[in-house]
Each structure stands twice: as structure tokens, then as C-alpha cells.
Amino acid sequence: MLLPDIRTFLAVASAGSLSAAARQLDVVPMQVSRRIASLEEDLGVRLFHRTTRSLTLTAEGEAFVAYATAISEAEAGARAELSPLPKTASGVLRMTAPSGFGQSVVLPMLPGLLAANPSLRVDLDLSDRQVDIVGQGLDLALRIAPMEDSELVAKKLGPNPRLICASPGYLEKHGQPATMSELDGHSCIGLFAVKRWPFVVDGELIRRRIEARLTTTSVEAARTAALQGLGLTMLTYWDVFRQLTDGSLVQIHLQDASMEKLSIWAVIPSRRYVPNRVNIFLGALQSELAELTRTHTL
Known part of the structure; x- marks a missing residue:
């Protein structure tokens, strides 16, 4: 299986048509059709039901979506892991933080972070409830509580009594x-x-x-x-x-x-393939906390 064919399959499955996927991938529809045909031949199954008016996934196509997504994400993760990290962040940082800490520390640091990273966007959920970051598709959670056993990866950022x-x-x-x-x-x-x-x-x-x-x-x-x-x-x-x-x-x-002595924790879904936007945000947050600690008595 070729990665371009897999990415094309995911684009068609998401867009719902060959022409929409072609526009998304910036290629001609014929190229999309050929890649899908090549992937179907390689797998030995039909992935889409196609008529002149509609295109839908077959049962085999629906089953293949999860595998194709995993392969595509693994390829992106390998590139991120092996390539030199860029000095600036891009994309959408999806994160959650406790409301008080978010208002007093996170929001005041965002103007500087966004100015230094023009291609970065932040989706920030300020909530005192514990959000399921995997289920919600978040990159990062900041938490202030005793950490319980978890499959998530937690890093202590500093004290917060x-x-x-x-x-x-x-x-x-x-x-x-x-x-x-x-x-x-x-x-x-x-x-x-x-x-x-x-x-x-x-x-x-x-x-x-x-x-x-x-x-x-x-x-x-x-x-x-x-x-x-x-x-x-x-x-x-x-x-x-x-x-x-x-x-x-x-x-x-x-x-x-x-x-009670509490701490600020950064929680991420996995230690592998951590997006650069997460690392840059956490670096900026740790610098902000260090500077605030120098000027305020903890």
C-alpha cells in the first residue's frame, strides 16, 4: 500500500466525493480515481459504492478507515519525531485548563505566545471538571490536583499550594x-x-x-x-x-x-508523537511560571 493512496482514501471518505477530495488534495479527479482503484486492487476489496450520483463506503471501506487513519498518523508522527523541530508552532492547540489558573496565568501569556507563533491557533476550554482529553481529542490538559494512576502522561510544572x-x-x-x-x-x-x-x-x-x-x-x-x-x-x-x-x-x-501542597500538571495522551505546538506552549508556560515565581512569593 502506498501512503499517497491511503491519504487519498481518507480524503474521499471524509469529503464524500471524488471531486471534493481532489479539491482538498489539489489534484485532478482522475488522479484521485486512479489512486482509489490502485488501493482497491492492492487490498483485493471494493472500498466504495460508486454511482453517477453518490459515493459511499462499503463495509470493507468502513473497516479500513481505522487502519488507514493509524497508518497516516504513524507516518506523520515519524516525520515529526525524526525531523528537526521548527522553532515556531503551527496548527490548532486544543487544550483544557482549570478556570482560575487559566484566567490568572494562561490567558495573560497567550498574546505573547500567539505573536511569536503567527501560524498557531488555540482552542482553550476553561473548566474545573476533569475532561477526557482522549475522548475529546485534546492535545493537552493542565490540572491542579493530586494525580491518580492513569495511562496518560503527566509532567509536573511547579507547586501550587x-x-x-x-x-x-x-x-x-x-x-x-x-x-x-x-x-x-x-x-x-x-x-x-x-x-x-x-x-x-x-x-x-x-x-x-x-x-x-x-x-x-x-x-x-x-x-x-x-x-x-x-x-x-x-x-x-x-x-x-x-x-x-x-x-x-x-x-x-x-x-x-x-x-495541602498541590502541583500544576501537564497531561498529554501519549509520550510518543507529541506535537511541536504542545512542546512550545509548555516551554512558554514554564518560562512564565519561572518569571512569576521570581517576582511573587510562593
């Missing part, structure tokens, strides 16, 4: 808690994804139920509510580092407990 914070106005009015027990006397802002607040006491992780006056699905909403003086909230450092720096939020340290 949890912390409790509140606005100066709220603390001036209600006082600042010094121990875990004193949290009970305060209004709290919770996240549906974190039913209990995790603390480390004498080296042991414990989860303590907090009676939240406001509970939300959104990190941004919890941060905004804290800025408005509605209470204490537990978020991660990179969700609120800008507000901690400008003083609009204040970090609260408890005498009898420390906070």
Missing part, C-alpha cells in the same frame, strides 16, 4: 482566625468540588467540613465573592497570586495546621 484568604475589609470587621476551630465562627465561601477543606496536621492530611454561606462551581466566583467581603475562601496560590500581591486579598495562616 492551597491557601485560605479573605479581603482586608472582611478581616477588619470579623477578625482573623488563628486556628482551625476558629474557622467555625466565620462566613466561608466553598466550591462544590471541594466538599471538605484539606489541612495537614502533624504530617497527616485531614479533611474538615466547613459550613459555607456561599457555595459555587466556579473558582472565579469564589474569588470575586472573597474580594467583595463575603467571607473566607480556600483556593490555590496561582488562582489569587495577583490579588495577594496588590493587597485586595490577604492570606490567612493557621497556627495548628498547614495547607
Whole structure:
């Protein structure tokens, strides 16, 4: 089987006609027809039902789509693996990131990344739910959570500890808690994804139920509510580092407990054939985090 014939088959199967596939491949329809005929002869089966008005896959053609796709992707992966990596990224980077981290770190770095890579596009899903990156066809997921066993490939990018914070106005009015027990006397802002607040006491992780006056699905909403003086909230450092720096939020340290140490993870579907756009984005993100760490106290 010849790769040009396989690529032509996939183009026809996707486009639904020889002429549309020819336009897509920038060749004449006769060349498309010859390549399909050559592939059918090589395989010894008919891949398409063809009439003057329609073209549809046969049962054998439908079965061959998966094999043809795997062969085409393997060829593209081999070229990417063996060819010198270009200095710029191109294509569409499909990725997901937690909403708070995406708003505070990822979005501010995108103008520079896109300016340096004019042929790159980014499809960014900001979501606090854990997205199935394989099922959704994504290149990359950024996650902030303890990593569970997975067939996916995960790379740690840096620390991102949890912390409790509140606005100066709220603390001036209600006082600042010094121990875990004193949290009970305060209004709290919770996240549906974190039913209990995790603390480390004498080296042991414990989860303590907090009676939240406001509970939300959104990190941004919890941060905004804290800025408005509605209470204490537990978020991660990179969700609120800008507000901690400008003083609009204040970090609260408890005498009898420390906070859970989380990290930022980059998760990709496979270690093989990683697109150059993923490597360039992760390099830019690590540089951004390193620069922010130099100018902000973690």
C-alpha cells in the first residue's frame, strides 16, 4: 500500500466525493480515481459504492478507515519525531485548563505566545471538571490536583499550594482566625468540588467540613465573592497570586495546621508523537511560571 493512496482514501471518505477530495488534495479527479482503484486492487476489496450520483463506503471501506487513519498518523508522527523541530508552532492547540489558573496565568501569556507563533491557533476550554482529553481529542490538559494512576502522561510544572484568604475589609470587621476551630465562627465561601477543606496536621492530611454561606462551581466566583467581603475562601496560590500581591486579598495562616501542597500538571495522551505546538506552549508556560515565581512569593 502506498501512503499517497491511503491519504487519498481518507480524503474521499471524509469529503464524500471524488471531486471534493481532489479539491482538498489539489489534484485532478482522475488522479484521485486512479489512486482509489490502485488501493482497491492492492487490498483485493471494493472500498466504495460508486454511482453517477453518490459515493459511499462499503463495509470493507468502513473497516479500513481505522487502519488507514493509524497508518497516516504513524507516518506523520515519524516525520515529526525524526525531523528537526521548527522553532515556531503551527496548527490548532486544543487544550483544557482549570478556570482560575487559566484566567490568572494562561490567558495573560497567550498574546505573547500567539505573536511569536503567527501560524498557531488555540482552542482553550476553561473548566474545573476533569475532561477526557482522549475522548475529546485534546492535545493537552493542565490540572491542579493530586494525580491518580492513569495511562496518560503527566509532567509536573511547579507547586501550587492551597491557601485560605479573605479581603482586608472582611478581616477588619470579623477578625482573623488563628486556628482551625476558629474557622467555625466565620462566613466561608466553598466550591462544590471541594466538599471538605484539606489541612495537614502533624504530617497527616485531614479533611474538615466547613459550613459555607456561599457555595459555587466556579473558582472565579469564589474569588470575586472573597474580594467583595463575603467571607473566607480556600483556593490555590496561582488562582489569587495577583490579588495577594496588590493587597485586595490577604492570606490567612493557621497556627495548628498547614495547607495541602498541590502541583500544576501537564497531561498529554501519549509520550510518543507529541506535537511541536504542545512542546512550545509548555516551554512558554514554564518560562512564565519561572518569571512569576521570581517576582511573587510562593
